Every structure is written in C-alpha cells, then in structure tokens.
Amino acid sequence: xxxxxxxxxxxxxxxxxxxxxxxxxxxxxxxxxxxxxxxxxxxxxxxxxxxxxxxxxxxxxxxxxxxxxxxxxxxxxxxxxxxxxxxxxxxxxxxxxxxxxxxxxxxxxxxxxxxxxxxxxxxxxxxxxxxxxxxxxxxxxxxxxxxxxxxxxxxxxxxxxxxxxxxxxxxxxxxxxxxxxxxxxxxxxxxxxxxxxxxxxxxxxxxxxxxxxxxxxxxxxxxxxxxxxxxxxxxxxxxxxxxxxxxxxxxxxxxxxxx
Numbered sequence: 001x002x003x004x005x006x007x008x009x010x011x012x013x014x015x016x017x018x019x020x021x022x023x024x025x026x027x028x029x030x031x032x033x034x035x036x037x038x039x040x041x042x043x044x045x046x047x048x049x050x051x052x053x054x055x056x057x058x059x060x061x062x063x064x065x066x067x068x069x070x071x072x073x074x075x076x077x078x079x080x081x082x083x084x085x086x087x088x089x090x091x092x093x094x095x096x097x098x099x100x101x102x103x104x105x106x107x108x109x110x111x112x113x114x115x116x117x118x119x120x121x122x123x124x125x126x127x128x129x130x131x132x133x134x135x136x137x138x139x140x141x142x143x144x145x146x147x148x149x150x151x152x153x154x155x156x157x158x159x160x161x162x163x164x165x166x167x168x169x170x171x172x173x174x175x176x177x178x179x180x181x182x183x184x185x186x187x188x189x190x191x192x193x194x195x196x197x198x199x200x201x202x203x204x205x206x207x208x209x210x211x212x213x214x215x216x217x218x219x220x221x222x223x224x225x226x227x228x229x230x231x232x233x234x235x236x237x238x239x240x241x242x243x244x245x246x247x248x249x250x251x252x253x254x255x256x257x258x259x
Contacts, residue, residue, distance in 0.1 A: 009232040011035040012198050012239075013215070026100075026108075027051065031198065031236050031243075033069040037097065040067050045108075046097040057106035064102035066095045116203050121246035127168055131163075143173045159196055159209035164243065166195035169238045186221040187231050190237070193218050198239035 012035045023034045026045045037046065046067060052058045071094040074086040100108060122128075125146075132141070132149040141150045141160040148164035150157050167173050170191050174183050181188050197214050200206065227235075 008032050008035040009079055011038050031240050037067055042067050044099040048096050049098055051102050058103040059105050060098055060100050067097040068093050068095050069097050116246035127165055142184050143167045156209040162196040162199050165242055166192040166238050169241055170234055187227055189221040190218050190227055191231055191235050194235040195238040199242050202243055208222035
C-alpha cells in the first residue's frame with residue numbers, strides 16, 4: 001500500500017474542519033497519519049489494542065480489522081564517541097489502529113483538546129512581528145529572515161500571519177534562498193498557503209479565512225502543475241511544527257552552576 005506525500009497532502013487539504021480533532025482525542029497522530037487514516041475511510045477516534053484495554057477498559061469486537069499508519073523504524077548504532085544510540089532509519093506501514101466503533105466496554109471519556117497559544121507559538125518558533133511598511137493595500141504581509149509584518153488592512157490577518165510563519169519555517173525568507181524563491185515562486189507560495197490552510201483547519205479557525213479563496217490562491221500560483229514530493233512533504237512538516245509550537249512549553253535554560 002504505497003502512499004505518496006502528494007496523496008497525503010491532497011487528503012489533508014480536503015479535510016473538513018470539524019474532523020480536525022478526530023484523531024488527536026485519544027492518540028497523538030501526525031498529520032500524515034491522520035490523512036492516511038482518512039484515505040482508508042476512518043473518520044472516528046482510533047487507538048492501539050493495548051491502549052484501548054489499559055487506558056479505557058475496552059475490548060475489541062470479534063472480526064474487527066485494524067487500520068494502517070506509518071511507524072518510525074530505529075536501529076542502534078555507535079556514534080562518533082563510540083556510544084550506542086537509536087537512529088531513525090525509515091518508516092513502515094503498521095496495521096495497528098483500532099476504530100472506537102470496533103470496541104466495547106467502559107464508556108469513552110470526554111477528552112479536552114489541548115489549547116493553542118499564538119504567543120507560545122511565536123516563542124517556540126522564534127519569530128518577531130515588525131511594523132508593516134508599504135503603501136500597497138493589496139500586499140497582505142511579508143517576511144524577511146525571522147521577521148514578519150502584517151498589513152493593517154489585511155483581509156484575513158491571522159491567516160496571513162500563519163502564511164508568513166510558513167514562509168519562514170520553510171526556509172524561504174533567508175537571503176540565500178531569494179533566487180530559488182523567485183525561480184520557483186509558484187511552488188513556494190503553494191507551500192506557505194498550503195501549510196496555513198492545514199493549520200487553520202486543524203485549529204478549527206475556519207471563520208478566520210475563506211477556504212475556497214485559499215484554494216484558488218494555490219491553484220492560481222501552481223497553474224495546474226503538481227508540486228514535487230519534496231514540496232508536498234515540506235507543507236506537512238511546516239504545518240505540524242506550527243501546530244506543535246503553540247501547544248508545547250518552551251524549554252527553560254538551566255541555571256549556571258557556580259563553582
């Protein structure tokens with residue numbers, strides 16, 4: 001069952017906003033695995049056989065079939081210092097996710113989804129907002145290095161902010177990437193808007209942008225061309241990073257030890 005990044009991205013970009021939390025209520029799955037489950041027709045909470053039993057006191061009904069996800073594969077290797085460590089070698093398809101409807105037993109608990117903080121995301125991503133400079137009201141925003149600016153009259157300021165963050169996280173805004181951006185501008189705009197589209201759907205922020213307009217923006221830039229697998233993969237990774245950034249407390253530097 002070979003699934004490309006393009007397949008996954010196509011599913012993610014068509015994911016209804018109300019389904020955005022289906023796969024994160026009981027188990028934390030990547031956007032890629034969420035899309036893979038959707039491709040198998042799974043539109044309900046899932047978990048492993050072990051977790052359904054140990055965490056929720058439920059058993060799997062006879063004749064139930066598990067769904068596939070991708071799992072990382074690690075192997076032990078020696079590093080340069082001669083110490084053994086785990087290294088990621090790839091991913092394999094694992095038929096291990098059980099649908100909630102295929103289990104029975106204790107009632108499922110109501111799960112509170114983790115909140116997303118814009119301030120926390122900025123801290124973790126290390127991005128800074130600067131004043132918007134320019135007279136063109138049609139330019140919604142811009143970004144340079146890790147700085148971004150939003151036009152005060154932007155139609156959808158939050159979506160534009162995530163779009164600019166996506167440019168930054170995709171590596172489009174550093175000076176050495178400028179020539180590449182100009183040469184492949186359509187694909188780079190697809191990457192930024194595609195990531196923003198995923199993020200807003202996952203956060204349930206559908207009222208803060210026009211999804212159809214966003215899709216039209218991407219289609220206009222791509223001009224019926226398909227993005228490369230590398231570009232599609234970048235969209236997913238950047239979206240995941242932005243979502244996680246607003247939910248994870250930044251690491252606190254350890255205090256220096258006085259001697």
